[in-house]
Amino acid sequence: MKKTGTIIILLAIVVLFTGAMYWLWSKNSEDPIVYTTESPTTETIVKKxxxxxxxxxKEEVLIKPNISGIIEEIYVEAGDIIKSGDLIAKVKVVPNVNSLNSAKNSINGAKTSVETARLALESQRNIYQRQKGLFEKGVISANEFDQAQLSFDQAQQRYNQEKVGLQGAQQTFEIVKTGTTRGMGASANTEIRATVSGMVLDVPVKTGNQVIESNNFNDGTTIATIAxxxxxxxxxxxxxxxxxxxxxxxxxxxxxxxxxxxxxxxxxxxxxxxxxxxxxxxxxxxxxxxxxxxxxxxxxxxxxxxxxxxxxxESVLAIKEALVQYDSKTKKPFVEIAIGEQEFERRDVELGVSDGLNVEVKSGISKEDKIKVWNQLKAPPSFGGQG
CATH class of the missing domain: 2.40.30.170 (Efflux pump adaptor protein, beta barrel domain)
Structure with a gap:
């Protein structure tokens, strides 16, 4: 029994000794940590x-018609440079039946009014002629003659007004029917012209397309876009x-x-x-x-x-953001500067503009300093007989 216990104790000592030696060997075989350094550079840093x-x-103008109809002809295309007043397109009017009938009725009413005013004018002219003869013979007074002349002049004025009204009704009928009338020239509703100078960006309509006029209830069809x-x-x-x-x-x-x-x-x-x-x-x-x-x-x-x-x-002293550390208590930035072989000391720094990669250093270090890089590197393996 004694012999068996002694053997067990010896084996335990051998195992413990072997484990200790292995642990020491593993500890000594670990590569030492090596820190590299970087120097500050002169950079232009932009935070954006x-x-x-x-x-x-900046300004885009939509050209719309003042009358509904069908595009008869287009005179421009996208990319053209045009001036204000240049002809862009021509619209063929498709008259509205109700508007056409209303215009016709207005003409008929205006004709009746003209005829009534003409008859009244003829009557006043006859009265005026009679009163004039009597006044020249001294039969009537000057006041009576003046009243006859005033009535004649008023009848003449009403007749002229009714003739203008008839002419307006006829022009309205022509505009409703064709979109234009004699004497309108460049202001004809059927001629769509540029309101500004610039480049034609888009012509979204084609010949034969129907367009709607711009009014209080509808934005109207865009014929061209100019800018x-x-x-x-x-x-x-x-x-x-x-x-x-x-x-x-x-x-x-x-x-x-x-x-x-x-x-x-x-x-x-x-x-x-x-x-x-x-x-x-x-x-x-x-x-x-x-x-x-x-x-x-x-x-x-x-x-x-x-x-x-x-x-x-611009042109400031800068380092990489990754080189900056922050104090756990004060939260102030600092870096570590090399003072010897793998020896470093702490330096507080004042930072400026940062773009996320580089940061301006206003004070605390100089361009000649070597700053510790926190990425740890293993020492290179040694060869040539070293165990």
Missing amino acids: TVATGSITP DVDKMIFEGKVDESEVGKISENLPLEITVGAIENKKFDAVLDYIAPKGVSENGAIQFEIKGTLAKKDTTFIRAGLSANASIILEKA
């Missing part, structure tokens, strides 16, 4: 937010989380997907006071006017992105 949208004309393409704006939307960071008159950098390697300067001049819900998020409309100095032709409707520049620091 991005809005998506499109390029549209000044030298005055373009960016229209986009920003999320509610970003709208509080922006303000009017901030600079914009516009990039258009269809125009590569080109940026356009603009100024933010409108932020919607009310947001709109889209896909569960509140979006606010913004507008920015593009600078006139750029001569590149931008087609209306092209999709674009606008970088809204919130802050900008």
Whole structure:
């Protein structure tokens, strides 16, 4: 029994000794941690937010007819440059039966009134002639003659007015029937003319299409869309989380997907006071006017992105955001500066503008300092007889 106990104790000692040796060997075989360093650089840091949208004309005018009918001829096409007053299209009127009958009745009524006024004028003329003869013979007084002359003049005036009314009724009938009348010239309702100068962006109708006039109850059919393409704006939307960071008159950098390697300067001049819900998020409309100095032709409707520049620091001392640490208690930023081989000391720093990757350092370090990188690296394995 004694011998068996001794053997067990010896085996236990051997196992414990072997385990201890293995643990020491494993501990010594671990590679030491090596920290690399980086130096500050001189950068231009821009803090910005991005809005998506499109390029549209600042002022877009819709040309609509003043009379309903059918497009008889179109004189322009999209892309044409036109001036105010240029002929765009011609409309053939399809008269409304009720309006036509009403116009005819107005003519008949005006003719009756003219005939009645003519008969009254003839009667007053005869009375005037008789009174004139009697006055010349001294039979009647001057007052009686003056009254006869006044009545004759009034009858003449009423007759002339009724003739003008008949002429107006006839012109109204012609306009209802054909859309124009003699003497209207360029103001004829059937001739659709440009109200502004610019480029024709769209002609959504074709010859033979029926169009509706613009009135108080209907917007009317758009015959052409005209805009000044030298005055373009960016229209986009920003999320509610970003709208509080922006303000009017901030600079914009516009990039258009269809125009590569080109940026356009603009100024933010409108932020919607009310947001709109889209896909569960509140979006606010913004507008920015593009600078006139750029001569590149931008087609209306092209999709674009606008970088809204919130802050900008040019040629400043900067480091990567990943190098900055924050004190757990004070929450103040600091970095660790190399003072020897894998030896570092803490330096508090004052930070400025950040773009999410790089951050401006206002004070605390110099360009010659070596800053500790917190990504730990294993020491390279050693060869050549070392165990």
